[in-house]
Amino acid sequence: MSVPVPGQPVLTMSNVGVCFSRRRGLFDQQKIWAVRDVSLDVRHGETLGVIGRNGVGKSTVLRVMAGIINPDSGVLKNYGGYSVSLLALQVGFLSYLTGRENIFLSGMLLGMGRAEISGKLDEIVAFSELDEVIDYPVKTYSLGMKARLGFAISFHADPDVLLIDEVLGVGDAQFRAKSTTAMRGKILSNRTAVLVSHNLEMIGEMCDRVVWLENGTTRALGATDDVLREYVRQVKGRAAPVPAG
Amino acid sequence: MFPMTRIPHYLQLVLFKAYAELRAEATRAYLGFLWWFLEPVLYMGVFYLIFEIGFRSGGEDFVPFLMCGMVAWKWFGSTVSASAGSLGKNAGLIQQVYLPKIVLPLVTVVSNTVKSSVIMLLLLVLLVVPFGKSPTATWLFIPVLLVMEFLLIAGAAVLVASLVPFAQDLRLLLDNALMMLFFMSGIFFDINKMPDTARQVLGFNPMAVVIDAYRSVLLRDTLPETSGLLIVLAAAALSMAAGAAILARFDRVYPKIINR
The missing domain is CATH 1.10.8 (Helicase, Ruva Protein; domain 3)
Incomplete structure (x- = not known):
């Protein structure tokens, strides 16, 4: 393992795609691309947030990062044998x-x-x-x-890189508070982490950078404030009430 | 692949997971680990009742002959059959953490081997006590045969585990293939008394060779032929190499295709 330098990349994903095939009959297979074209990098000591609507491939991207599944297209690169695993x-x-x-x-x-x-x-x-x-x-x-x-x-x-899918804390109110605080402390320390969440407030508070996934592709990647502002604007625009016809 | 430095960790994991599964199994049943003893006793008791007391048709020494075959087979058959589902059974696990997939069939091999060791010991005791065999120098060859059968089982288990996730249908096929192999391994008959052509064909069945080797050492007081044992080793090495290669090649694909 090389000596970690803050800001240097730990992992990069270039044009990663993942497809699942669903068998519909003896010779009929349907291919579903859960992730089409995702490029991102994870840097030493940072917390990278991952946002996007349900089903855009956030969890699949985490599983590729953790080395659980291989991408079907594109490349995942680990700079120096770092251990990467999901908070399972x-x-x-x-x-x-x-x-x-x-x-x-x-x-x-x-x-x-x-x-x-x-x-x-x-x-x-x-x-x-x-x-x-x-x-x-x-x-x-x-x-x-x-x-x-x-x-x-x-x-x-x-692990060297901690991947978290939504869950920060568990249990009853008291243990949830304690576990969430502990996990926050861990993420905010120098640990390299990737955090998937729908809780934008939490993303805003804890992440240095954010990647926004849409339709299995990288829609935006950048500083937390910029990406979140863009995301909120788009989501609000989509949710605007349609005038009754 | 995973770094070589992780091999000791994964070996430790195989042993601990096998231990944990055995403990869980022993805790689950009312009679606990007594079942590892009771089940083979019942299993062998059935054959004793049928052939020694019921039919009385097998002739002199038929029950010891039969028991050698059944015991050697049971270890092989139950392990290979269980390892077919070893990836599927752990679908939730391999979808959450990365594991070299070869770990899973090996856990099945180790835990089944521990369970089978009870019936092995029981066989030796039974040969001496009710059947009046006295241990001879050739019995010292038993550990060699055990190691060879272990390698054969491990190879077959890994190969089967590597293939079944691609088509669950293979599982149905496997049960029938195992049954055919069971009847082709000379458990009920002596392959040495078969016609020449049949004997030559059966000589390529590694389980027939293993079973005959046990009998030769335990009942006939002679050492088995080396050529047969080489066939067993070759079969073990080939199936292990093929299975391990397939598991490594699709190591990070299985979590995607596995059916819960």
């Missing part, structure tokens, strides 16, 4: 295992080594606020407890 909650959880065992399983799936997890174990348990319940099977947990454990594990995974 409750990955690989087995409900018959205890919370503690799931920390190891899920943590290893998220790329952490066993020793690293052992080192962070107390911290993860404390963050999840599960106390002695951590040694009960996860199937006895409430949804909220499971969400807290899932968040605590993913929060401690620390």
Whole structure:
């Protein structure tokens, strides 16, 4: 891994397209391009926001960045083997295992080594606020407890580039506030992050730059204020009431 | 591909995930891991009842002969059949995090191997106690055969897992192919007593070779022929190479095509 220099690119996507094929019959295949032509770059230490309407391919773009799927056209370049991963909650959880065992399983799936997890174990348990319940099977947990454990594990995974799809915090009001604050702190620090959200206020507050996707293409990429202003104007224009005819 | 330095991590992951799945399975059933013992006992008990007490038609030593074949087959058959669904079962996982896909069939191989080790031990005990075989020097060759069968199973499991996601129909085909292989592996009959042509054809079936090798070591007190074992190793290496290559080539395509 090379030494990170703030402002230098970590990842670039050039003319990336992703197509899914849907089988309709024995020889009939329909191709759907979820992403057509997206170009962007992610730089060291910055937070890049991704905005756009539902179904423009924001999540697919994140999955390409995370190396989960290959682009069908265009190129993804990683400048120096940086680990890039989605903030994925409750990955690989087995409900018959205890919370503690799931920390190891899920943590290893998220790329952490066993020793690293052992080192962070107390911290993860404390963050999840599960106390002695951590040694009960996860199937006895409430949804909220499971969400807290899932968040605590993913929060401690620390990839070089963190990709977040909408979810900043989870759980009940109190834990949601705590987890959101912690995640905000992490993103606002020097961490490189990509944040997909429909919450424009949050994007405005946390992102250095924003990319606006439309129809699977890059509509705009630039400083947060400029792109958001443009986006809001366009969305408002579209939502303007049509006079009754 | 992933950097080579990550291999120890993924090996650790294979072992831990296999352990976790075994633990989860043991916790789920009322009798827990006792089932790993009970299931093979029932499985072998059925054959004992039918052939030793019921039919009495197999002749002298038929039950030990049959048990060697069934035990060796069960490890192979159940693992390969389970690994066919190993990517599909983990669809949610591979759509959220990147994993080298070869990890998933290998988890199935490891967990099934642990479960099968119980029935293996049981076979050895049964050969000695009710059937009065006394362990001979050739029994020392058993670990070699176990390793060879393990490699064969791993290769077949990886190959099957790499192909099934492309067409779920293959799964149906696989069950029938396994059944055909089952009948072609000389579990109920001795391939050495077949006509020459049949014997030559069956000699290329690695499972027939493996099963005959177990019998030769356990029942006939002779070492198996090297030529047969080379066929097993070649089949293991070929299927592993092909399966691993396909899994690597489509490593980042599977999450897109997999059906939940």
